[in-house]
Amino acid sequence: MPAKSVSTPPFSAALRAVGLKATVARGRVLEVLHAALQPASHGEIEARLAAAASPLDRVTLYRVLDSLVTAGLALKAVDARGVFRFSAAQTGVAHQRHAHFRCEDCGGVFCLDAPPPAAPSLPDGFRLHGAELDLHGTCARCGDAGGGHPA
Numbered sequence: 001m002p003a004k005s006v007s008t009p010p011f012s013a014a015l016r017a018v019g020l021k022a023t024v025a026r027g028r029v030l031e032v033l034h035a036a037l038q039p040a041s042h043g044e045i046e047a048r049l050a051a052a053a054s055p056l057d058r059v060t061l062y063r064v065l066d067s068l069v070t071a072g073l074a075l076k077a078v079d080a081r082g083v084f085r086f087s088a089a090q091t092g093v094a095h096q097r098h099a100h101f102r103c104e105d106c107g108g109v110f111c112l113d114a115p116p117p118a119a120p121s122l123p124d125g126f127r128l129h130g131a132e133l134d135l136h137g138t139c140a141r142c143g144d145a146g147g148g149h150p151a
């Protein structure tokens with residue numbers, strides 16, 4: 001009887017480097033996140049996995065996403081509609097060091113190639129642990145479609 005071939009899940013080295021077991025589910029989710037043009041919601045990721053014949057049940061997908069975020073391999077942000085969106089983290093890049101643009105029409109979240117402004121002076125005893133800059137408006141795709149909010 002021929003030996004059964006076992007394929008290595010994609011992104012195995014990256015998963016192991018952060019102390020996670022390299023499972024097929026984690027590898028497939030990372031593939032989807034890396035292929036996405038913008039951050040995707042849980043439902044969008046679930047649909048992309050199903051379309052690629054790699055479906056995961058909702059609870060497993062939530063657990064996988066949480067483990068990837070905790071390990072620093074994925075990023076989680078809330079869009080203008082209050083929906084969590086996930087994206088692949090760039091290895092070795094501090095994600096908090098740039099601004100985001102959030103489209104109020106489609107809910108898309110876009111990373112901007114612009115550093116956030118310097119932190120303000122804080123009163124004595126205050127310690128800053130982080131800061132985020134989110135810009136809100138209408139993305140190019142929604143603007144071209146005639147959508148958008150009046151200025």
